[in-house]
């Protein structure tokens with residue numbers, strides 16, 4: 001039997017471009033007075049699916065988090081679990097000047113390590129509230145399961161789990177406070193100009209903003225993104241024009257992200273590249289699609305490339321992740337079928353566990369699979385490096401990333417933009433290790449033009465006191481390479 005709808009949630013599935021008026025005088029008054037939006041959070045909370053009770057989620061929550069709650073929760077987690085949780089701000093503030101917070105969860109999290117990284121994001125799109133919940137609850141779940149569940153405990157030994165629960169904090173505040181509940185995009189109103197919160201909340205600017213999942217550089221400007229600023233999938237004035245996406249670009253460039261997941265709602269899909277029509281079949285299609293299909297089984301959803309199972313989109317997170325580093329990157333379209341981008345909270349609970357409204361469709365199962373995939377060295381590359389404790393190792397590569405041929409307002413196409421790109425990550429060799437294992441992405445990079453690899457190498461630099469050694473390293477997916485650095489004091 002279908003669940004009765006909850007009273008306070010306008011649960012209408014919204015087509016792209018639909019306009020939703022600000023609904024209450026109270027909110028209008030608050031807006032006129034320019035009250036901080038957080039003042040509205042309590043009254044804006046949707047009614048609970050579990051009145052007076054707790055849900056089975058790890059935190060027991062029964063309502064969607066506000067931005068303030070989410071940020072405070074991250075701060076608390078880092079303070080409570082300093083050995084396992086490190087909170088850090090991404091390098092760029094949001095357009096409205098807010099910090100964008102991330103967490104890293106791993107055993108001995110403060111120590112430099114060569115563990116592979118699993119990156120998970122929520123809320124590129126402002127109204128897709130369940131993505132914040134699913135991400136935050138999985139963090140709590142891992143911390144609770146640590147020591148009790150052997151596979152997850154081992155995973156926390158082996159993997160650095162990095163989360164950005166709210167990629168788009170400005171948009172989330174607008175949507176979650178119900179000032180502009182159906183907002184999808186960022187707060188950008190005019191290219192190159194910084195608006196105020198009141199500008200962004202002004203009903204006249206309701207349709208403005210950049211679609212942050214069309215603003216990444218790889219294949220930016222292709223099909224499935226809009227050229228006009230008031231359209232729902234507006235790509236922005238240039239690749240990486242938005243600080244929120246500069247954050248994601250820089251985070252991925254500075255870490256060996258071997259697996260990535262971008263959480264969205266509400267269309268019941270597991271998506272991988274290609275997402276646009278301009279892309280080739282990915283060079284790693286066998287290994288990449290195998291993982292996609294397993295995830296499809298965990299979620300009981302269709303899995304595959306965007307154009308085949310969903311629609312065309314360009315400038316997406318997984319294009320950026322895959323074509324810069326070979327990261328096995330996916331999108332989940334969570335919490336489907338409820339006529340809303342943020343259905344009543346019980347659907348979040350059901351989606352997390354694969355119960356109730358979503359039998360055998362568990363986001364948690366998919367998250368766990370991706371965490372374990374990140375730990376699996378056959379899916380990335382390993383450098384086994386002999387270097388002295390305390391030495392600083394850096395892996396670097398520079399290359400040219402390309403956008404798609406850029407679709408113009410008159411539908412003609414301008415040549416692709418070439419984007420100089422550098423990836424650089426580093427670690428300090430821990431004491432007590434004869435050999436440090438650095439889990440990295442393959443040096444061979446998938447071509448943007450054909451189903452082939454580009455034979456690139458990593459430049460490995462070792463610095464130890466006044467010693468320095470540098471060498472080129474070629475490594476394929478699934479390969480493990482042994483490296484000695486005698487001139488850096490690594491000897492033998």
Ligand SMILES: [Zn+2]
Nearest residue numbers: 125128264265
């Ligand atoms: Zn989305």
